[in-house]
Amino acid sequence: MRRFFLPLGIFLVLSVFLAAGLKLDPREVPSPLIDKPAPSFQLAQLQDSRKTLAPADLKGKVWIFNVWASWCVACLQEHPLLVELSRQNLVPIYGLNYKDGRDNALAWLHRHGNPYTLSAMDADGQVGIDYGVYGVPETYVIDKDGVIRFKQIGPVTPKVLEQKILPLVRKLQG
Amino acid sequence: MIPELGQFALIVALCIALAQAVLPIAGAARGDVAWMNVARPAAQGQFVFIAIAFGCLAWSFVNNDFSVLNVVNNSNSSLPWYYRFAATWGSHEGSLLLWVLMLTGWMLAVTLFSRHLPLEMVSRILGVMALISVGFLLFMLLTSNPFERLLPAAADGRDLNPLLQDPGMVIHPPMLYMGYVGFSVAFSFAVAALLGGQLDATWARWSRPWTTMAWVFLTIGIALGSWWAYYELGWGGWWFWDPVENASFMPWLLGTALIHSLAVTEKRGGFKVWTVLLAITTFSLSLLGTFLVRSGVLTSVHAFATDPARGVFILGFLVLVIGASLTLFAWRAPRVGLGGRFDFVSRESALLANNLLLIVAAASVLLGTLYPLFLDALGLGKISVGPPYFDSVFVPLMAPAIFLMGVGPLAKWKRAELPDLAQRLKWAFAVALFTALLLPFTLGKWTPMIAFGLLLALWVAVSGVVNLRQRVAQLRADNGLGTGALLKGLPRGYYGMLLAHAGVAVFIAGVTMVKGYEVEKDVRMQAGDTVGVGAYTFRLDGFVQVPGPNYEATRGLVTVLKNGKPVRTMFPEKRMYHVQQMPMTEAAIDAGFTRDLYVSLGEPVGNDAWVVRIYHKPFVDWIWGGAFLMALGGVLAITDRRYRLARTIEREAAGAVSAVTA
Numbered sequence: 001m002r003r004f005f006l007p008l009g010i011f012l013v014l015s016v017f018l019a020a021g022l023k024l025d026p027r028e029v030p031s032p033l034i035d036k037p038a039p040s041f042q043l044a045q046l047q048d049s050r051k052t053l054a055p056a057d058l059k060g061k062v063w064i065f066n067v068w069a070s071w072c073v074a075c076l077q078e079h080p081l082l083v084e085l086s087r088q089n090l091v092p093i094y095g096l097n098y099k100d101g102r103d104n105a106l107a108w109l110h111r112h113g114n115p116y117t118l119s120a121m122d123a124d125g126q127v128g129i130d131y132g133v134y135g136v137p138e139t140y141v142i143d144k145d146g147v148i149r150f151k152q153i154g155p156v157t158p159k160v161l162e163q164k165i166l167p168l169v170r171k172l173q174g
Numbered sequence: 175m176i177p178e179l180g181q182f183a184l185i186v187a188l189c190i191a192l193a194q195a196v197l198p199i200a201g202a203a204r205g206d207v208a209w210m211n212v213a214r215p216a217a218q219g220q221f222v223f224i225a226i227a228f229g230c231l232a233w234s235f236v237n238n239d240f241s242v243l244n245v246v247n248n249s250n251s252s253l254p255w256y257y258r259f260a261a262t263w264g265s266h267e268g269s270l271l272l273w274v275l276m277l278t279g280w281m282l283a284v285t286l287f288s289r290h291l292p293l294e295m296v297s298r299i300l301g302v303m304a305l306i307s308v309g310f311l312l313f314m315l316l317t318s319n320p321f322e323r324l325l326p327a328a329a330d331g332r333d334l335n336p337l338l339q340d341p342g343m344v345i346h347p348p349m350l351y352m353g354y355v356g357f358s359v360a361f362s363f364a365v366a367a368l369l370g371g372q373l374d375a376t377w378a379r380w381s382r383p384w385t386t387m388a389w390v391f392l393t394i395g396i397a398l399g400s401w402w403a404y405y406e407l408g409w410g411g412w413w414f415w416d417p418v419e420n421a422s423f424m425p426w427l428l429g430t431a432l433i434h435s436l437a438v439t440e441k442r443g444g445f446k447v448w449t450v451l452l453a454i455t456t457f458s459l460s461l462l463g464t465f466l467v468r469s470g471v472l473t474s475v476h477a478f479a480t481d482p483a484r485g486v487f488i489l490g491f492l493v494l495v496i497g498a499s500l501t502l503f504a505w506r507a508p509r510v511g512l513g514g515r516f517d518f519v520s521r522e523s524a525l526l527a528n529n530l531l532l533i534v535a536a537a538s539v540l541l542g543t544l545y546p547l548f549l550d551a552l553g554l555g556k557i558s559v560g561p562p563y564f565d566s567v568f569v570p571l572m573a574p575a576i577f578l579m580g581v582g583p584l585a586k587w588k589r590a591e592l593p594d595l596a597q598r599l600k601w602a603f604a605v606a607l608f609t610a611l612l613l614p615f616t617l618g619k620w621t622p623m624i625a626f627g628l629l630l631a632l633w634v635a636v637s638g639v640v641n642l643r644q645r646v647a648q649l650r651a652d653n654g655l656g657t658g659a660l661l662k663g664l665p666r667g668y669y670g671m672l673l674a675h676a677g678v679a680v681f682i683a684g685v686t687m688v689k690g691y692e693v694e695k696d697v698r699m700q701a702g703d704t705v706g707v708g709a710y711t712f713r714l715d716g717f718v719q720v721p722g723p724n725y726e727a728t729r730g731l732v733t734v735l736k737n738g739k740p741v742r743t744m745f746p747e748k749r750m751y752h753v754q755q756m757p758m759t760e761a762a763i764d765a766g767f768t769r770d771l772y773v774s775l776g777e778p779v780g781n782d783a784w785v786v787r788i789y790h791k792p793f794v795d796w797i798w799g800g801a802f803l804m805a806l807g808g809v810l811a812i813t814d815r816r817y818r819l820a821r822t823i824e825r826e827a828a829g830a831v832s833a834v835t836a
Contacts, residue, residue: 001508004447004503004504004507004508005504007451007454007455007500007503007504008497008500008501008503008504011458011496011497011500012493012497014544015489015492015493015497017544017547017548017551018465018469018471018489018492018547019489020547020551021469021471021472021547021550021551022469022471022482022485022486022489023482024471024547024550024551030556
């Protein structure tokens with residue numbers, strides 16, 4: 001008699017999983033670089049190509065690393081947030097100008113505002129590959145020892161900024 | 175105006191569906207004839223209004239009404255009219271409307287072909303179908319309205335996804351949905367029987383044609399989808415175990431078990447609980463498939479809207495429908511009773527094993543499809559499950575079932591003798607084994623997989639021939655007629671079975687040959703280059719630019735030579751669709767009975783050179799040919815005389831009864 005309830009039982013267990021699945025995002029792929037040292041690089045700066053930028057220069061402070069490009073439409077979404085953040089002087093923002101041309105990049109910053117203390121030029125995208133960049137914009141939070149603590153794929157939203165990035169920055173700053 | 179008419183028609187249909195869902199079922203319980211008689215006219219009325227709604231949406235598409243959001247998102251003024259029409263069902267909302275149209279179409283068919291069924295039965299069946307209709311109509315009206323307006327209207331639309339601008343797209347969803355929705359009839363028959371307490375051979379005989387018809391459509395729909403992926407996606411693959419493909423395959427596996435189980439219930443009154451459970455679960459998997467592709471729970475190349483809010487609605491609907499029917503099953507099944515006893519070696523036991531194997535196969539596909547979700551929900555990480563799992567699990571499960579396909583039809587009902595069966599089949603097995611072992615050597619390559627695949631295919635084919643010969647011989651012994659007359663006298667259902675099983679053999683042969691012997695070359699070519707694939711030489715002669723109605727194409731000119739003589743020219747294209755800025759590969763395929771030649775353009779590299787993919791695929795069309803034969807077998811079975819004869823007898827009996835009572 002009870003075995004006839006088995007199909008119903010199996011289905012109900014399945015429904016619980018399906019309901020849980022509605023809250024998850026199957027496309028979200030967590031980065032394997034979290035809690036690992038930020039890959040090193042030495043790239044020419046965007047503003048002054050005679051100077052270079054490397055993560056080693058930034059040891060001792062917590063910093064935000066934002067991957068952006070002038071051709072990137074979604075970057076425009078988050079840009080006002082970054083500009084506002086840079087005005088608050090809570091944490092320095094460094095940019096990785098990804099697969100872009102210098103003139104286009106400078107013009108873009110001139111037009112939309114420049115939140116970056118400095119931007120590094122990654123014209124061929126090699127550094128992007130090292131950082132696991134697959135969808136611009138992406139944003140990293142890197143601590144005083146140069147370890148990646150957080151990665152945001154896609155535009156930074158006010159919610160992510162308030163609930164994830166800023167609390168983490170404050171915690172890392174001590 | 176027209177879109178508003180369409181929306182209004184949907185609302186009217188919903189009201190009718192509500193009446194149709196409540197009154198007939200309550201009427202059947204209360205014995206109220208007036209309430210039960212609501213069912214047929216209500217079903218027909220629903221069909222009319224849904225057809226109106228569908229017509230309104232199609233009209234909006236064909237006439238480029240860009241004030242309708244759905245048209246803006248899925249069409250464009252430079253899209254040819256037949257694709258504008260097909261775009262009606264190219265989106266989540268539109269395809270739901272197609273789903274409901276199919277449902278009301280099947281409802282209409284039930285009203286027309288059910289004169290021989292008792293009124294309570296028809297009322298319950300139509301009532302259950304109406305409940306499903308209510309769910310889908312509410313879903314549409316509340317969350318996925320195809321008639322939503324965009325005001326001010328857009329100047330033009332975002333164009334139909336170029337992947338869908340194809341003849342296969344026009345026909346694949348309707349066929350598939352006819353199958354999915356058709357199983358709702360089997361489902362309704364089962365629930366009606368559980369509600370009414372009458373589950374017997376008569377019920378099975380009524381259910382069978384409907385179920386087989388739905389199965390035929392689903393077979394065609396899946397085969398079309400596979401063929402479409404083959405020629406449209408440009409990689410020469412035809413099955414990827416993608417979640418959406420699996421979502422259609424699972425109901426097919428269970429539907430196959432169901433049509434076989436129904437045979438036992440009809441002929442021997444057995445397997446009643448199995449049959450009813452299979453009818454419920456087959457349609458449940460159809461609904462589950464609908465949920466999976468529209469809720470964002472799984473990623474797929476195929477997924478529609480990935481909107482969790484809609485997912486919540488469908489999940490709720492799913493839990494309600496499947497939960498209620500499985501509860502009804504748990505409550506009423508114990509009373510259903512067992513059929514006749516049968517021996518360990520008998521046709522019943524072969525079919526029981528068949529049931530089990532197909533169910534386990536479907537369950538393993540379900541497990542593989544949902545496993546990423548299970549792990550993610552339990553916080554155990556993100557994985558993806560692909561062909562390695564499915565191929566290694568599915569094939570070993572199907573192999574015994576295919577072996578039984580040769581044995582089952584020859585086994586007697588209730589009690590078969592194993593030595594007798596072995597005697598009849600030993601030559602069939604010997605021939606199959608001998609040929610399977612030797613044939614690959616003549617074809618150039620021998621591997622265990624090729625030999626095994628050929629063995630299975632040949633086994634089914636040869637045992638089918640043995641079956642036919644034995645049947646004719648037996649009839650001749652009984653009747654003494656000539657062979658021709660005897661062959662004519664065999665029931666269509668029997669030929670349907672032989673043909674469908676032959677289709678399976680053809681399918682397996684096709685898969686084995688393609689997987690075993692296909693040759694693929696990816697080469698960088700410029701004008702003048704040649705490459706040899708198999709017995710053919712392919713020479714790239716050059717490229718031309720070809721404008722299309724809504725795209726710009728680069729077309730390659732490829733001459734195919736055999737023994738130095740040109741035999742074909744092939745024109746693979748790379749299209750860039752203007753509106754969506756999406757590049758599309760149009761493979762050039764030279765289809766033949768024994769092989770396909772397949773050429774597609776990859777990416778341009780350097781100066782005037784392209785990466786070109788060339789395949790030689792032996793017997794690949796047998797894959798879809800086999801599926802088509804299976805479907806044809808099903809159609810033959812449905813047109814069996816005894817269904818028409820039984821209906822005539824019952825109609826006459828009903829007529830006689832009413833004449834007496836009049």
